Each structure stands twice: as structure tokens, then as C-alpha cells.
Amino acid sequence: MVQSKALRIHGKEDMRIDTIELPEIKDDEILAEVISDSMCMSSWKLAKEGEDHKKTPSDLKNNPVMVGHEFSGKILKVGKKWADQYKEGEDFVVQPNLARDDTPFVPGYSYPYIGGDATKIIIPNEVMELGCLIPFNGDSYYEGSLCEPVSCVIAAFDAQFHLIPHTYDHEMGIKDGGNMLIVGGSGPMGLLAIDYALHADKKPSKLIITDIDQQKLDRAEQLYPSNDVDVKFINTKGLSIEEQEKLLRAETNGKGFDDLFLMISVAPLAEMAGRLLNSDGCLNQFAGPVSKDFSAKLNFYDIHYNFTHVVGTSGGNAKNEAKAAKLIAEHRLDVAKVITHVLGLDAAAETTLSQPEIGGGKKLVYTHKKFNRIELAKVDPQSELGKILAKHNGVWSHEAESWILNNMPDI
Structure with missing residues (x-):
């Protein structure tokens, strides 16, 4: 069994960091770790609506789901069905809008084992079948999170x-x-x-x-x-x-x-x-x-x-996600400019519920880390992180991400 820590919704405004055991992956599934997830106001709407949201199971109390749908990470293990298309160690992004006719269920709203605010996830077969698991060749995980x-x-x-x-x-x-x-x-x-x-x-x-x-x-x-x-x-x-x-x-x-x-x-x-x-x-x-x-x-x-x-339009599709991943990896778009806050997984529940009051731009979660939400504009300029931000005109960067991953404690 593989253990994961994940932000899950159990009902209206009931969001918790749970430690769960992931089952062994099936032949048509992929095990992966998430490194970063950027928050969307849609997750705030999800938290407010709970079971009334059209994309959630009807009984969240007994069937909580992982939250977060703008995420990037690394593939850990590939089921044999997909072994010729995806490789262990490959970085990825997911287009959560599966656009299926049979169900509104999508990652980040509906599944027990896949969501962006988690350390490890199981990517179900339908994500690959619909072309929504996309390799990412950018420099940083925050760039991947902003592909969605x-x-x-x-x-x-x-x-x-x-x-x-x-x-x-x-x-x-x-x-x-x-x-x-x-x-x-x-x-x-x-x-x-x-x-x-x-x-x-x-x-x-x-x-x-x-x-x-x-x-x-x-x-x-x-x-x-x-x-x-x-x-x-x-x-x-x-x-x-x-x-x-x-x-x-x-x-x-x-x-x-x-x-x-x-x-x-x-x-x-x-x-x-x-x-x-x-x-x-x-x-x-x-x-x-x-x-x-x-x-x-x-x-x-x-x-x-x-x-x-x-x-x-409501969301993108796999083609749009692949195009976004390409443009970002080629540095035609500078998505770091929209990030105004970073945080550890332990701060994800409160931040999700407080997004309207917090204001600013994108809130970026580093899922393996434990630290309070940091507002970039208020970082001490004499601190290590502050000096890195100053080098990049206050904008998030690969260097800043590396500092977080190397210096903040694990959750």
C-alpha cells in the first residue's frame, strides 16, 4: 500500500487533510506524485456547495473526494496497459475536463484517489483514454500547474x-x-x-x-x-x-x-x-x-x-491543455506573473475556503511541504526567499520554487 496525504471534502465547507492508503494500481491505472497545485475559485464554489455541486458524489460524508484540479507532478508507476505511452519519472499535467457524456465526474471534484492537493494519486484509465494525461517539458512544476x-x-x-x-x-x-x-x-x-x-x-x-x-x-x-x-x-x-x-x-x-x-x-x-x-x-x-x-x-x-x-466556455480540453503546455515550456507565456501566494498542503483547506477574502492572484500549493501561506509581496526582502524574489522583480521563479522544495519541511 502507498500512503498519501490529501485535502478532501467531506461536505459543505468541511475540508480536511487526511492520510489515506492508496490501493494497488490496476493494469490500466498510473501512480503519480503531485508536486504543485494552483487554486481555482471553482474549488471555493465546490467547498460552498458540497453535495449540491453537480460534479460531486451525492454522499460526501461517506465518500469524500480529493480536491484540486490545476496540478503538475511526476509519474511513479505505470500499469501495463499504458507502459508504451508513459514512463516512470516523466513529468505530467492533467486536463481535468474529461468532457464525457456519461458522467460529469472529473479529477479534483469527484474521485477518491485523484486531485491536485495530494502528495500521491492514482490516475484512472479514463484520463489516459481521453488524452488528458499530458507530458510536460517545462522548467518548473508551478508552470505545469498553470497549464490548466x-x-x-x-x-x-x-x-x-x-x-x-x-x-x-x-x-x-x-x-x-x-x-x-x-x-x-x-x-x-x-x-x-x-x-x-x-x-x-x-x-x-x-x-x-x-x-x-x-x-x-x-x-x-x-x-x-x-x-x-x-x-x-x-x-x-x-x-x-x-x-x-x-x-x-x-x-x-x-x-x-x-x-x-x-x-x-x-x-x-x-x-x-x-x-x-x-x-x-x-x-x-x-x-x-x-x-x-x-x-x-x-x-x-x-x-x-x-x-x-x-x-x-467552461474549462478547456485536452487539445487546449497540450497547447498551453507547449507555449509555457517554450516561454512564450510567463505564467509566474499571476502567482501571489504560495503555501504548504497543511494550509490548503483554510486558503481554499478564504480565497475571496484573501484576494490577489493564484495561490500555489506545494503538496509535499508544510508551511503557512506566504504572500509574495510581503516577504522580508532581507530573507533568503526575499532576495530570490528581488532578483526576479518580485515574481515567482524556478529559483524560488527550488528554494521552497529544498528548505521547507515535509508534511
Whole structure:
């Protein structure tokens, strides 16, 4: 038997670090260790909803599941079915969105033996069958953990579509050289979207990011300079919807936007976004609404005569994850910029439950380690870790990760 320590959910807001015995793997399974997991607000929603969440078993009290779905690690043992495709010692990432028709169950929400906030896991057959276990060749495990959120951004950008001139056929993806607006874009997913917009093959010519936190906007502006895309960060705090709409329209000389991403679920902002669309503009509801009856008014005149359209994406897929892993490994995206806190596994329950109050960007868990949550901006600059952070302009790095893995106590 292999022992694992894991954050598991036993019911609403009932999350615990449990020590469990993993069974021997079957011929179609893989044993692996997780090194790092980045937290998603979806895990906070999971903690709040418990058994009411559509992806969890109905009886968490008797069937607790491992939490965490943005993880990276190393393969330890491969069942004979997969021995020709995966090797012991190989680093990996997992695309948790299995996209199966028969069940909503996915890693990090539904399984007793696979989740990101664990020291060791058993990867079930369906993950490999669906191409969702992906080798990772990046420099650091934190980069691997952020492949999943990047895959969500890639999925959203790929889901955009625009008419091919003089046809009713569509070209998928954002409009190359168009105007793009990201509403509520200074959070971690917004920052990853900015990074991707600036460095993907298709780029907007103008990119505007709005939010109501000047400090976060200032940080985003510092982190994401651009020479070939006109980028502007706008604080809309205190502005009415009418004032926001007038200001944003003026930024495009009255032309509006070809691609628009909503990183928050607020009905008046969604309705404003619809009015700001150019002819053939595409609005993406990126943020997952908490309320199942979230709705907003939509102008069907514009849909008919101006060919505006709306899409929504929830998570990525295996193809998106593989693309994210490649872009990150090639250093085309600098995902370290979204990490604002690091912590040991022992701090994962409290941090998951407190994400809205903590604020900031991504919280990165080092699953084999035991230490309290560290806010990078508040690290003593004279400490060893502080000096490493200073060398990298306060941004997480391979050197910082190595320091954590070599110096923090094991859990």
C-alpha cells in the first residue's frame, strides 16, 4: 500500500487533510506524485456547495473526494496497459475536463484517489483514454500547474468566431488586428488572458482592460508591457454604466469591439458589453455565474442585422491543455506573473475556503511541504526567499520554487 496525504471534502465547507492508503494500481491505472497545485475559485464554489455541486458524489460524508484540479507532478508507476505511452519519472499535467457524456465526474471534484492537493494519486484509465494525461517539458512544476487555467483561456479565444467576408461561414478565433475588451481583467484569469492576447499567433491591434482596483491595474500594466498591441488599463470604479460605455466607446473612436470577454458575471455589464459590440462582434461570457438563473438582456435586432453573437466556455480540453503546455515550456507565456501566494498542503483547506477574502492572484500549493501561506509581496526582502524574489522583480521563479522544495519541511 502507498500512503498519501490529501485535502478532501467531506461536505459543505468541511475540508480536511487526511492520510489515506492508496490501493494497488490496476493494469490500466498510473501512480503519480503531485508536486504543485494552483487554486481555482471553482474549488471555493465546490467547498460552498458540497453535495449540491453537480460534479460531486451525492454522499460526501461517506465518500469524500480529493480536491484540486490545476496540478503538475511526476509519474511513479505505470500499469501495463499504458507502459508504451508513459514512463516512470516523466513529468505530467492533467486536463481535468474529461468532457464525457456519461458522467460529469472529473479529477479534483469527484474521485477518491485523484486531485491536485495530494502528495500521491492514482490516475484512472479514463484520463489516459481521453488524452488528458499530458507530458510536460517545462522548467518548473508551478508552470505545469498553470497549464490548466491557460487552457481555459485558449479555449475561450478559440471559441470566438467571425464571419468570412461575403459568406455566412465563420473563421474561428479572435479577429486578428481587431479591438478587444476584457471586463474585470486584473484578476489571475484576466492576466493570463492578457498574456495570451499579447503572445498568441492572432493578436488584437487594441486591447483594453477594465477593473475597479487601481493597485491591481497598475500591477497588470507593469507586468504586461507591449510594443505591437495598443494596450490600455482603465479604472471604472465609481462610473455609472452609461459613463463606462461612453468612455469605452471613445477609446475606439466610436467603433466598438470585435472581441469582448466578461471576467465577471454582472448583468448590467453584460448588457453594456452587448451594446459595445461591432458588427460581427463576439461576446464571451468567460466567468462562471454562481447563480443558475443569471441572465441579461440581449439585442436581437443586432443579432439579426449586425451579426453579433455570444459564446461561453467552461474549462478547456485536452487539445487546449497540450497547447498551453507547449507555449509555457517554450516561454512564450510567463505564467509566474499571476502567482501571489504560495503555501504548504497543511494550509490548503483554510486558503481554499478564504480565497475571496484573501484576494490577489493564484495561490500555489506545494503538496509535499508544510508551511503557512506566504504572500509574495510581503516577504522580508532581507530573507533568503526575499532576495530570490528581488532578483526576479518580485515574481515567482524556478529559483524560488527550488528554494521552497529544498528548505521547507515535509508534511
